[in-house]
Amino acid sequence: MDDAARLRRTVRRCTAVVVTALGLVITALAGSTMSPVGAALSVGALGYLAASFVFVPEWAADDESAADH
Numbered sequence: 001m002d003d004a005a006r007l008r009r010t011v012r013r014c015t016a017v018v019v020t021a022l023g024l025v026i027t028a029l030a031g032s033t034m035s036p037v038g039a040a041l042s043v044g045a046l047g048y049l050a051a052s053f054v055f056v057p058e059w060a061a062d063d064e065s066a067a068d069h
Helices: 003-029 036-054 058-068
Strands: none
């Protein structure tokens, strides 16, 4: 994987962390009622983060294993 692809992946993951935090803040500020927007943002961002760590593309896995040797 080249440096630009690594940077794009890092930016996407960092954005997902920020969106998760934003969703939690929106949910907390909604008070006693559950904010569907905040919950949806948090769940979607956490789902993306989980998928990005579990499902690694072949080209990324090959490059990372080659860097280890």
